[in-house]
Amino acid sequence: MHRFDIIIIGGGPAGAMAGITLQKKGYNTCIIDKSTFPREKLCGGLLTVKTMELLREHCPTLNPDHFVVKQSNRVHFYLGQEKVTSYQMKNTCYLTERSLFDHALIEEYIRNGGEVMENQRIKPADIDFATRTIQTGSHTYGYSYLVGADGCNSLLLKKSGVKNSNFYCIEGELSPDSDQMEEMMIFFGVAENGYGWQFPKKGYDCVGIGGVKSDKNILQHAVLFFSQLDIEPTNQRGAPIPSGRQPDLSLLPENTIVVGDAAGFVDPITGEGIYFALLSGLYGAEAIDAAISKQDISAAAHYTALVKPLRRNIAAALRLQKLLYRPIVLKKFMHHLRRRPAFGLFYLEKVIATNAYDYRNFIPAYFLKHRKRS
Numbered sequence: 001m002h003r004f005d006i007i008i009i010g011g012g013p014a015g016a017m018a019g020i021t022l023q024k025k026g027y028n029t030c031i032i033d034k035s036t037f038p039r040e041k042l043c044g045g046l047l048t049v050k051t052m053e054l055l056r057e058h059c060p061t062l063n064p065d066h067f068v069v070k071q072s073n074r075v076h077f078y079l080g081q082e083k084v085t086s087y088q089m090k091n092t093c094y095l096t097e098r099s100l101f102d103h104a105l106i107e108e109y110i111r112n113g114g115e116v117m118e119n120q121r122i123k124p125a126d127i128d129f130a131t132r133t134i135q136t137g138s139h140t141y142g143y144s145y146l147v148g149a150d151g152c153n154s155l156l157l158k159k160s161g162v163k164n165s166n167f168y169c170i171e172g173e174l175s176p177d178s179d180q181m182e183e184m185m186i187f188f189g190v191a192e193n194g195y196g197w198q199f200p201k202k203g204y205d206c207v208g209i210g211g212v213k214s215d216k217n218i219l220q221h222a223v224l225f226f227s228q229l230d231i232e233p234t235n236q237r238g239a240p241i242p243s244g245r246q247p248d249l250s251l252l253p254e255n256t257i258v259v260g261d262a263a264g265f266v267d268p269i270t271g272e273g274i275y276f277a278l279l280s281g282l283y284g285a286e287a288i289d290a291a292i293s294k295q296d297i298s299a300a301a302h303y304t305a306l307v308k309p310l311r312r313n314i315a316a317a318l319r320l321q322k323l324l325y326r327p328i329v330l331k332k333f334m335h336h337l338r339r340r341p342a343f344g345l346f347y348l349e350k351v352i353a354t355n356a357y358d359y360r361n362f363i364p365a366y367f368l369k370h371r372k373r374s
Contacts, residue, residue, distance in 0.1 A: 003142035004030045004115075006288060007134060008149055009156065011037065011116060013274055014260025015149030016105035017281030020059060023112035025289050032136065034150075036118045037106045041098035042171050042239040044199055044206060044271070045069075046184075049091045050355045051275040058282060059108050067104045069202040070095040075184040077344065079334040081228055085341050091353040093184065095199055095206075101274075124159035129253050145288045145299055146256040149281065152240040154262035160252050164264065165245035167194065169210030169271075170222035172233025174198070176205040188334060190228075191221045193243075193325045194271070207233050210241055210271055244268030244314050244321075254298040255291075259284040263307075268314060268321045269359075270352060276310070283307050316359035 006022055008015045011033035022029045047068070055062055073089040106116060117136065126135040127146075134141050148156035152166045187196035187209075194211015207229075209222045215238060226233060242264045249258065259265070260277035267276070287303035296302075323329055337344045346366050350356040357365050 001133070001140045001142050003144075004028050005143070005292075006030075006145045006147060007032065007141060007143040008147040009033075009122070009134075009154075010148065010150035010260075010262070011035075011106050011109075011118075012041070012102055012149060012151065012260060012277065013105060014262075014265075014277035014281035014284075015147065016102070016109050017058070017278045018147050018149060018259060018285045019109045019114045019281075020105070020112055021282055021285035022288065023109065023114045025285070027289075027292075030115045030117060030141065031106070031109065032117045032120050032122065032134070034119070034121045037116075038099040038103035041102060042169065042237050043098045043274070044171070044197055044208065045096045045098055045101070045201070046199065046272065046274070047094040047096055047101075048272065048275060049093075049353045051278065052094060054275065054278055054282075059105070061111070062104060062108050064094070067096045067100040068094045069097055069100070070182065070200045072182045072184055072200060074182065075186060075348070077334070077337065078185065078187045079331065080187070080189045084334045084338050085344065087341065087345050087348055089345065089349055089353065091349055093353070095201060097201065122155065124155050127155065127159055129159075129256070132255070144255065145291070146253075147284055147288075148256070148258035148262045149260050149277075149284075151261045152242055154258055156252060156256060156258055157247055157262060162247050162249070162251055164247045164262070165213075165243045166240040167211055167213060167243045168215045168218040168238060169194075169208055169241050170218055170236060170238045171206060171208030172226075172236035173201075174205045174207045174231055174233045176200060176203075187225070189327070189330055190225045191218065193268075193321060194218075196225050207231065213243075215240075241271065242266040242273065244318050246311060246314075249300070252300065254300045257284050257287060257300055257303045265307075265310065265314070267352075268317045269324065272352070276314075279310065280307060283310075313358040313360060320359060 005027040006029045008031045011031045076086045077084045185198040190196045191211035196209040198207045259280040265276035266273045283306040288299045290302040291299040
């Protein structure tokens with residue numbers, strides 16, 4: 001039996017960042033993934049400034065030219081089909097293909113000495129918490145710590161009997177409008193607790209819609225949304241996405257943690273997930289390192305402490321989401337943005353792009369400081 005210090009299930013951004021961080025700290029790790037890289041992944045692919053800064057700090061040898069396909073700093077807001085306002089941001093947004101981005105991270109992990117087992121589909125029954133082993137075919141692998149980075153339908157949550165609270169999205173490809181090749185569009189009022197988007201990619205636009213709690217409901221919303229825009233996206237796919245609600249992780253062993261989508265980390269209002277995946281993967285690695293350094297098996301306790309501010313920020317966003325996405329409130333809010341676009345620009349640049357403020361303090365900061373100053 002081959003033993004590793006840490007086994008990571010899932011090689012997306014959260015799992016790869018956890019692996020990279022742990023390898024740099026000198027641990028022997030392995031990532032097990034059901035696919036072979038590069039592989040397709042449904043995602044809008046937006047990389048904010050804070051995401052790029054995190055990558056530059058913790059993966060300095062990673063070359064953005066290998067995964068950034070477009071750059072844009074202009075976004076249009078719509079309420080249904082009606083354009084409400086447009087923003088020219090100082091900060092650049094970067095757009096990626098997840099096949100390129102995830103592959104670049106996995107290659108960075110391998111360069112740091114990590115081992116990857118691709119095309120390995122494991123079931124909850126293949127994981128034995130008691131013996132700390134995982135069975136893949138005829139092979140058995142041992143671990144001291146286990147990281148679940150395997151998305152909304154996490155094997156570790158299923159094995160523990162934990163139900164995750166997910167939303168859904170539908171995404172497709174569209175031949176771009178030559179006049180808006182470098183511009184992003186956000187459509188509010190087209191889905192419950194969500195929105196539609198159109199982002200420029202290399203040679204096409206990524207168009208999609210996300211929200212609600214049922215795959216059937218989001219499919220109905222998608223059909224209506226695409227018909228209202230008079231478009232027929234090709235290569236349409238659907239997938240669950242985290243809602244931002246925290247699953248009950250108390251049933252997991254203390255040497256086991258979940259990161260990224262599996263742990264519900266996402267901005268509930270914008271749906272941004274890549275930044276939270278990377279950050280939670282980093283925190284997961286630091287929690288395991290702390291547990292080993294202190295000879296304390298409870299990596300889960302260290303992890304809970306590290307992600308507490310992140311959980312509080314997401315909880316504040318969830319409270320705002322409940323209010324904002326009510327149809328009457330959303331309509332009034334969008335009309336407010338039309339009259340006072342400075343508030344929307346502040347939110348985009350100071351909360352979404354850079355995280356200078358979070359959901360707990362950005363509204364007071366705007367009205368008490370920036371609006372008064374302007």
